[in-house]
Amino acid sequence: MKKIYTRPASLKEAHFHYCPGCGHGIINRLIAEVIDEMGLRGKAICVAPAGCGMLVYNYFDIDTLESAHGRGAAVATGIKRVRPDNLVFSYQGDGDLAAIGTAEGFHAANRGELITVIFVNNGVYGMTGGQMAPTTLKEQITTTTPSGRNPVSAGHPVRVCEVFSVLDGTSYLERVAVNSPSGIKKTKKAIAKAFQHQINRTGFSLVEILSPCPTNWKMSPIESFRWIDEVMTKQFPLGVIKEVKC
Amino acid sequence: MITVKIDDERCKGCSLCVEFCPKGALSISDRLNMKGYFVVSFADEKECTGCATCALICPDVAIEVFKN
Numbered sequence: 001m002k003k004i005y006t007r008p009a010s011l012k013e014a015h016f017h018y019c020p021g022c023g024h025g026i027i028n029r030l031i032a033e034v035i036d037e038m039g040l041r042g043k044a045i046c047v048a049p050a051g052c053g054m055l056v057y058n059y060f061d062i063d064t065l066e067s068a069h070g071r072g073a074a075v076a077t078g079i080k081r082v083r084p085d086n087l088v089f090s091y092q093g094d095g096d097l098a099a100i101g102t103a104e105g106f107h108a109a110n111r112g113e114l115i116t117v118i119f120v121n122n123g124v125y126g127m128t129g130g131q132m133a134p135t136t137l138k139e140q141i142t143t144t145t146p147s148g149r150n151p152v153s154a155g156h157p158v159r160v161c162e163v164f165s166v167l168d169g170t171s172y173l174e175r176v177a178v179n180s181p182s183g184i185k186k187t188k189k190a191i192a193k194a195f196q197h198q199i200n201r202t203g204f205s206l207v208e209i210l211s212p213c214p215t216n217w218k219m220s221p222i223e224s225f226r227w228i229d230e231v232m233t234k235q236f237p238l239g240v241i242k243e244v245k246c
Numbered sequence: 247m248i249t250v251k252i253d254d255e256r257c258k259g260c261s262l263c264v265e266f267c268p269k270g271a272l273s274i275s276d277r278l279n280m281k282g283y284f285v286v287s288f289a290d291e292k293e294c295t296g297c298a299t300c301a302l303i304c305p306d307v308a309i310e311v312f313k314n
Contacts, residue, residue, distance in 0.1 A: 001312040001313065002313040002314075003310075004248075004296050005298040006310045006312075015255070019258075020259060021262060023305065025305035025307065184302055221261065222261065
């Protein structure tokens with residue numbers, strides 16, 4: 001039988017713990033596919049976050065280190081500096097990168113560390129029960145903003161790619177979404193391109209992925225996919241935010 | 247002849263594959279898996295063109311597609 005689509009070799013046999021319809025599973029698979037296709041299985045090192053994605057070491061069949069909450073970029077910096085020939089990427093959520101890990105992510109980007117950050121943006125703190133994150137949209141209802149996020153008291157949604165784009169150390173920043181077959185294909189290309197920037201040593205690369213969280217958005221999986229298109233992309237426009245010639 | 251292999255124990259019944267299949271060849275069955283989800287079944291084999299959109303969209307890597 002000819003294979004049309006099979007499980008990537010860099011993904012272990014373990015079952016995902018994610019909720020039904022969660023975007024993390026798609027993103028984990030895409031990263032494993034890119035690692036397989038670029039022949040990086042023996043060279044890639046992942047830094048796992050705190051949050052829903054923290055168990056990625058159970059899924060990726062590559063070396064993975066767990067970092068303290070938000071310190072993914074700092075840990076990845078250390079690994080990359082002592083092992084410059086390895087491909088080092090951190091897998092971080094919005095609570096991890098844009099809240100508690102702002103300083104580490106921002107300054108790693110500013111120093112132009114040769115690492116890649118896979119930034120999963122679902123607009124809430126997923127693992128702890130759907131509290132407001134820095135990326136929560138205006139008027140969005142969460143457990144800590146029961147009447148909707150009010151920018152006067154709770155601030156505005158943070159656009160991480162745009163913030164990082166003004167830093168000279170960054171070389172590739174793209175925002176994609178995994179809410180459609182075409183979006184998933186674009187996400188895979190973006191991850192491959194970010195890894196290529198690291199391999200070519202052009203600078204810090206980050207792929208921001210808008211990812212559905214049906215459980216905490218209180219929606220069905222298909223409603224959450226549509227909500228990304230209809231609402232989330234208005235605040236977080238998709239596309240390449242910055243690309244330095246690779 | 248296309249074979250869509252669905253791993254019942256990985257499936258969480260999110261029905262994204264059912265929604266995105268351009269030919270409507272998949273449907274949610276009345277079969278429960280060990281996790282307690284109603285799993286997807288490959289119902290209409292004749293309609294399937296092997297585009298693998300179901301495998302692409304599946305968040306749990308429960309679907310594999312083969313061509314005989």
